[in-house]
Amino acid sequence: MNDTNTQTKKKFRVSPPATALLIAMVLFLLSGFLPNGFNDWASAIRQGMNILRLASFIAIIGAGQTLVIISGSEGIDLSAGSLVSVGALITYILINGNNNLILPVLMLVIITGGIVGLLNGLGIMYLKISPFVMTLSMAGVVQGAVILLTKGYYDGKVADIMTQIIARDLLPDIPGMIFVWIIIGALMTFLLERTKYGKQLFAIGVNRMTARLSGVRVTRMVVLTYVIAGALAAFAGFLLVGYTQNAGPNLGNQYLFPSIIAVAIGGTQMSGGKGSYFGTIAGAIVIQLITSLLTTMQLPQALQQIIFGSMLLGILVVYGRDKSLRA
Amino acid sequence: MPERNKSKIAQWWRNLNVRHSLGLSLILLVLTTVLYFILQPNIARSGTITRLLTSNFRTWLPVILVTIGQAIVILGGGLDLSNGSIVSVGNVILALTVTTTDEPGKNMLMVLVVIAFGLVAGLLNGFFTAYLGLQPVIITFASSFVYSGLALLLLPSPGGDIPREYTSVYRSTQVLGIPLALIVIVLAILIWSFFRQRKYGRFLFAVGGNDKAAYTTGVPVTWMKISTYVISGLLASLAAISYTLLTGSGLSSSGNDMTLASITGSVLGGISMSGGAGSVIGAVFGGIILGNIRNIISTLKLDSWWRTLVNALLIVLVLAGPGLINLIRGKKK
Numbered sequence: 001m002n003d004t005n006t007q008t009k010k011k012f013r014v015s016p017p018a019t020a021l022l023i024a025m026v027l028f029l030l031s032g033f034l035p036n037g038f039n040d041w042a043s044a045i046r047q048g049m050n051i052l053r054l055a056s057f058i059a060i061i062g063a064g065q066t067l068v069i070i071s072g073s074e075g076i077d078l079s080a081g082s083l084v085s086v087g088a089l090i091t092y093i094l095i096n097g098n099n100n101l102i103l104p105v106l107m108l109v110i111i112t113g114g115i116v117g118l119l120n121g122l123g124i125m126y127l128k129i130s131p132f133v134m135t136l137s138m139a140g141v142v143q144g145a146v147i148l149l150t151k152g153y154y155d156g157k158v159a160d161i162m163t164q165i166i167a168r169d170l171l172p173d174i175p176g177m178i179f180v181w182i183i184i185g186a187l188m189t190f191l192l193e194r195t196k197y198g199k200q201l202f203a204i205g206v207n208r209m210t211a212r213l214s215g216v217r218v219t220r221m222v223v224l225t226y227v228i229a230g231a232l233a234a235f236a237g238f239l240l241v242g243y244t245q246n247a248g249p250n251l252g253n254q255y256l257f258p259s260i261i262a263v264a265i266g267g268t269q270m271s272g273g274k275g276s277y278f279g280t281i282a283g284a285i286v287i288q289l290i291t292s293l294l295t296t297m298q299l300p301q302a303l304q305q306i307i308f309g310s311m312l313l314g315i316l317v318v319y320g321r322d323k324s325l326r327a
Numbered sequence: 328m329p330e331r332n333k334s335k336i337a338q339w340w341r342n343l344n345v346r347h348s349l350g351l352s353l354i355l356l357v358l359t360t361v362l363y364f365i366l367q368p369n370i371a372r373s374g375t376i377t378r379l380l381t382s383n384f385r386t387w388l389p390v391i392l393v394t395i396g397q398a399i400v401i402l403g404g405g406l407d408l409s410n411g412s413i414v415s416v417g418n419v420i421l422a423l424t425v426t427t428t429d430e431p432g433k434n435m436l437m438v439l440v441v442i443a444f445g446l447v448a449g450l451l452n453g454f455f456t457a458y459l460g461l462q463p464v465i466i467t468f469a470s471s472f473v474y475s476g477l478a479l480l481l482l483p484s485p486g487g488d489i490p491r492e493y494t495s496v497y498r499s500t501q502v503l504g505i506p507l508a509l510i511v512i513v514l515a516i517l518i519w520s521f522f523r524q525r526k527y528g529r530f531l532f533a534v535g536g537n538d539k540a541a542y543t544t545g546v547p548v549t550w551m552k553i554s555t556y557v558i559s560g561l562l563a564s565l566a567a568i569s570y571t572l573l574t575g576s577g578l579s580s581s582g583n584d585m586t587l588a589s590i591t592g593s594v595l596g597g598i599s600m601s602g603g604a605g606s607v608i609g610a611v612f613g614g615i616i617l618g619n620i621r622n623i624i625s626t627l628k629l630d631s632w633w634r635t636l637v638n639a640l641l642i643v644l645v646l647a648g649p650g651l652i653n654l655i656r657g658k659k660k
Contacts, residue, residue, distance in 0.1 A: 074600070074601065076464065123643075123646075123647065123650075126650065126654060127646070127647045127649075127650025127651060127654070128649075128650050128653070129646050129647065129650060130594075130599075130600035130601065132406070132464075132590075132600055133590065133591070133594050133600055133646060134646070136587065136590070136591075137591070137639055137642050137643045137646060138643070140635065140638065140639030140642065140643075141636065141639040141640055141643060143635055143639070144633075144634075144635035144636025144637070144638065144639045144640070145636055147632055147635050147636065148632050148633060148635075148636050151632050152632075257468055260464070260465065260468075261465055261468070261469070264462065264465045270462040270464065270465065271462075300480070300483075301476075301479060302476045302477070302478075302479035302480035302483070303476065303480065304476070305472050305473070305475060305476030305479065306472070306473050306476035306477060306480065307476075308472055308476075309469050309470060309471070309472030309473035309474075309476060310473055312465075312469035312472070313455060313466065313469050313470065313473070316455075316461055316462075316465060316466060316469065317455070317459060317461065
């Protein structure tokens with residue numbers, strides 16, 4: 001009797017990514033009622049696509065974040081923001097408008113991100129520094145290195161092909177960035193759901209000791225996860241500069257916490273072992289929608305911050321709860 | 328699993344390390360302080376040390392106070408990313424309202440308002456994280472948006488003018504040659520050691536160490552966790568008061584840097600990020616170490632482009648220290 005009861009309850013429980021998408025839909029429809037919102041289908045689609053494009057950057061930075069958070073043991077990557085800036089700056093300065101340099105520079109960007117991720121992973125696993133502190137200080141180091149190397153002066157140009165693919169529409173009304181995002185989303189979902197890496201990642205997220213005892217090489221897995229996260233963050237910087245057409249040493253900082261919150265809103269458990277990239281996508285769309293909505297309403301910056309914070313609290317209260325002690 | 332430390336170090340030293348996890352931060356404290364004093368040109372002249380103590384501690388007090396609050400939250404197994412923005416709100420409120428010495432009653436009231444705000448903000452953080460069981464990192468970050476938005480709303484551009492009479496009291500009061508700020512810190516440590524010996528302290532460490540075990544043994548886990556956020560909010564409001572008295576003006580982003588400083592300070596002070604290990608004295612040490620590092624960098628007259636990197640590298644080195652030592656020791660065995 002009791003058993004069937006809990007089973008029916010479970011059936012009706014909506015999954016967090018679905019809830020997030022539902023919230024996103026409602027918010028988007030509501031934005032149509034704003035005085036300077038959309039009036040017809042064409043402008044609605046255009047606006048929707050624009051929001052998706054902006055959300056894609058949060059979601060791609062959030063991809064690495066999702067992996068790190070699933071890996072558990074308070075895993076988090078706070079160096080992602082400054083890595084985005086580094087990726088963007090390297091791309092901006094080195095490519096300097098030259099189409100032929102795109103691939104080598106892309107490799108360099110990914111390797112740079114990977115190396116920083118490697119340092120994060122090594123520090124966390126071998127020096128036993130907590131992920132929060134390790135990646136936070138790494139963010140400072142990266143930021144400091146950027147300031148020292150550029151000395152506040154940087155000049156460059158984004159290659160034309162990048163602009164074509166990322167910033168312009170590839171098909172009518174659909175920006176190229178959306179396709180990049182779909183590819184990354186598919187790869188991430190494949191990585192998490194269908195590969196040995198994904199299985200082991202969830203295993204170490206639930207319990208590192210049992211994972212180790214069942215033959216998972218935990219240290220290698222964790223370090224690898226931080227390497228991937230670093231590479232993804234730098235890659236996101238590469239993409240971002242293709243959209244903004246301009247880089248700066250602080251470009252990525254504003255994306256750090258949105259990427260973490262996107263993961264949380266998407267139902268990935270902050271304590272690890274449970275989550276999906278689909279959720280992060282949904283979370284990123286919700287965050288970008290709220291931000292765009294507040295911008296369209298032309299509220300003062302202060303009110304925007306207050307409303308953004310309160311909405312986040314509200315959303316998280318609705319379904320971001322961890323298991324309570326009594327359960 | 329961390330290797331059991333079996334080397335032959337003196338008993339008191341082990342005690343300091345294991346029971347209070349203060350060993351490393353004590354070394355750092357002495358090292359950075361000595362280095363700082365060596366770099367001072369007029370150190371031999373009489374009165375220099377007192378002057379330095381006064382000027383340094385009054386500058387460090389806000390950060391040290393938020394670091395103590397952060398340390399207590401971390402000890403209880405949480406994290407407070409909103410304490411800096413609580414400082415901003417307090418600073419803004421005081422800068423807007425305390426403008427003359429004519430109405431001491433009203434000024435006192437505003438100080439109480441700031442403290443009340445800190446308590447309420449901390450209570451909200453505690454309610455969301457401990458009572459509703461939400462993740463501290465994201466919740467306190469979200470609430471920091473609300474608080475810093477509030478600060479920006481109240482004071483869109485820097486301003487405010489605290490009467491000189493008040494600021495000079497904070498800046499130059501000394502009792503028996505001990506600066507006021509140092510007295511406040513010592514008081515905070517004394518209050519902490521009072522509670523540390525009693526039920527509250529034991530409960531706090533139990534909750535931080537393993538909240539499920541604490542819950543099953545009858546510790547009011549939720550209330551303990553909420554209380555840590557309230558204490559952090561209270562200390563943030565006190566930091567706001569001292570910061571306002573230090574600078575004499577208001578800035579809506581005044582506390583922004585303090586959040587991260589409070590976390591690094593806690594870690595430098597030997598507080599374990601996973602909770603349940605550390606002490607408030609460590610947090611004070613951590614705050615002083617941070618201040619020393621900043622002072623050393625500025626007395627070295629480094630090229631300003633180097634500053635961020637050197638600061639960050641020093642902190643990484645300091646954090647890596649104990650791990651490296653353990654790693655090398657482990658290899659030798």
